[in-house]
Amino acid sequence: MSGEFDYIKRNLYSVMEKIEKAALKSGRTAKDIKLVAVTKTVEPERIMKILDEGILDLGENRVQELTKKYDILNSRECKWHLIGHLQTNKVKYIVDKVSLIHSVDRIELAKEIQKRAEAIGKIIDVLVQVNVSGEESKFGISVEDAYGLVREISSMPNLRVKGLMTMAPYAENPESVRYVFSKLRDLSIDIGKEKLDNSNMEILSMGMSNDFEVAIEEGASLVRIGTALFGKRN
Numbered sequence: 001m002s003g004e005f006d007y008i009k010r011n012l013y014s015v016m017e018k019i020e021k022a023a024l025k026s027g028r029t030a031k032d033i034k035l036v037a038v039t040k041t042v043e044p045e046r047i048m049k050i051l052d053e054g055i056l057d058l059g060e061n062r063v064q065e066l067t068k069k070y071d072i073l074n075s076r077e078c079k080w081h082l083i084g085h086l087q088t089n090k091v092k093y094i095v096d097k098v099s100l101i102h103s104v105d106r107i108e109l110a111k112e113i114q115k116r117a118e119a120i121g122k123i124i125d126v127l128v129q130v131n132v133s134g135e136e137s138k139f140g141i142s143v144e145d146a147y148g149l150v151r152e153i154s155s156m157p158n159l160r161v162k163g164l165m166t167m168a169p170y171a172e173n174p175e176s177v178r179y180v181f182s183k184l185r186d187l188s189i190d191i192g193k194e195k196l197d198n199s200n201m202e203i204l205s206m207g208m209s210n211d212f213e214v215a216i217e218e219g220a221s222l223v224r225i226g227t228a229l230f231g232k233r234n
Contacts, residue, residue, distance in 0.1 A: 008049045011174050011211070015212075022080030022216035033216055036081050036188075038208075038226030039066065041233045044072045050229065051076050057099070059083040059224050063090040070097050083205075083224055085139045088112040096120055102165040102205050102224075104142045105129040110153045116200055117158035124158060127165040130187065132180045138167055143183065147191050154196040161196075163221075164188050174211040181206050181218035188219075 020030040036059040037050050047069065056077055060066035061084030070080060086094075086103050092099075095116040098195025104126045117124045128150055131140030140197055141149050141210065153161050166184045167176035184206055192201035203226035203230070209228035216223065227233070 006038045007231070009045065010051060011054065011231075012050065012143060013113070014051055015225055015228050019216060020211055025217050026219060032221065034222040036083070036222060036224045037229055038083065039069065039230075040225050040226060041216050042226075044069055045121050046230060047073065048076070048225060051078055057224075059102075061085075061176060063087075063093050067093055067097065078186065081224075095124060096122065099125065100162065100172040100203075101126045103127070103129045104153070105139055105149075107149060107152055110159060114124060114156040114158050123160055124156065125160050125162045126153070127163050127203060128153070128161060131178075131185060132166045132183050133169050135169055138169075144189055146187060147194070150191055150199055151194075151196055154199045156198070158197060161199040163205065164191075164204035167208070168206070168211055170210065170213075174214040177211055178214050181215045181220065185219040193233050226230075229234065
């Protein structure tokens with residue numbers, strides 16, 4: 001297992017070096033960027049290796065996988081992020097477990113989170129997911145409707161909008177999707193100017209293994225990295 005540990009450790013150092021360089025280009029440092037390790041299909045034993053390196057923010061796409069790993073790793077000081085599409089009927093399983101929900105893209109989902117959060121006396125931090133590219137295969141509200149959704153959520157006492165999230169189309173050349181990140185940054189600035197209740201735009205969750213450097217250059221404050229840390233998965 002030591003070889004596996006060295007593999008993940010080397011990958012982490014490489015990713016952190018790239019984060020630092022990209023952050024400097026945007027006038028920041030690596031300390032300004034939160035790294036969320038995407039643990040989709042990664043076994044708990046391998047996740048522990050990234051926790052041992054001090055990366056405590058873990059991102060899961062599926063509710064069932066998150067709850068299973070939560071039970072195994074709940075003795076560790078990790079913070080769970082739900083980064084995948086969330087069905088309203090699954091909210092009840094994760095509302096007491098997550099640090100941040102990245103994928104709020106419709107008012108029905110926000111209302112369900114509010115109901116479940118109120119029932120347990122908890123305030124839930126969320127991001128509004130925006131489909132900047134307009135791809136039909138991607139979830140997220142349109143750029144045009146994002147402000148309206150943030151405004152509606154801002155009236156919900158048990159939700160706090162902490163920012164925006166997007167997924168860029170996969171591209172061999174990350175430069176071709178730079179516009180996605182810059183557009184989300186601009187949207188974030190515009191919404192932030194409205195100073196809505198229970199809302200701020202401190203988090204820009206954008207950038208994955210193949211494009212996180214460009215995302216950081218365009219203002220990302222949180223990147224979601226899986227393959228670059230753990231290798232390709234099934």
